[in-house]
Amino acid sequence: MAHDDDLDALLATLRSRGERVTTARRVVLRELLDAESTHLTVEDLFDRVHRREPEIHRSTVYRTLDHLTEAGLLAESPLDEGPTSYHLVGDEHHHARCTGCGAVIELPADVLAPVTRRLVREHGFVAEPHHLTITGLCATCAAQRDELSP
Amino acid sequence: MAHDDDLDALLATLRSRGERVTTARRVVLRELLDAESTHLTVEDLFDRVHRREPEIHRSTVYRTLDHLTEAGLLAESPLDEGPTSYHLVGDEHHHARCTGCGAVIELPADVLAPVTRRLVREHGFVAEPHHLTITGLCATCAAQRDELSP
DNA sequence: CTTGATGCAAATGGTTTGCATGTTT
């Protein structure tokens, strides 16, 4: 239980906002804290949750994720394909997904800074720091393609 | 029939790549050329196609879009919500979608240039110029939110 | 005890697929 303190902090935040603390919410947050990766798909998350608490239903995981997102603890990052993934707020980052091999690179939140500055300046549009996947080819797949058509 | 020449050019390209020219492909391309907007969702596209050629089935529209995308004539831009949208290659642009009101702003392809440069430099990742939706709040919705919690 | 969360099963929406038939080359 490496992240007990972090979990308690999150639950405290939740409670302080008048939200209820339930088993499902506890387990989802714990799995996100314990995961090796900062982002997990709904599917992954459900598997992990289900392993630990088999009576928690898939629809509950969906509802819990929605709820925790609305409460501001989680953020959603749609990967443009397959199930949506979620991560804890504070682990802000973007993704670059290779359309060749499916690899996902995590990018620091600030890669987008030049773009968001321009959006505000030119359109008054306030970009959210979460939610972004850039598609393209990773170094390996790009090299492979260049071999084929040089 | 404002875009007859453009259509012929596209069909010629298709033929030159050994692909067949069918009614479905012709009508899909025509609708994309005639549309007021540069991007259309599968749903929109199906409606328009169906109005002109009622016997064209929805699954054919999907197959046609896939095919034309693989053939390099179209590009896909997943809007993270609802049906995927497509546009002609050459009309490259990105989208900023307001999570408040759903408005979609089109952004010139080059807004991402600073980011793609950095991706190549730091990860060797070659970003594709299509396929990108930045979420956030448009000027109006951002102002509204600031009124509530100033 | 009241309000809100959950399990379950069934519905939804977008997209894909298998197969027999029709069209393009």
Added chain:
DNA sequence: AAACATGCAAACCATTTGCATCAAG
């Protein structure tokens, strides 16, 4: 005629919803 595209119906996957029951405050 051969190769490929299409219509149709049925399957699929991620997600949502209605409702009766259950747990947190």
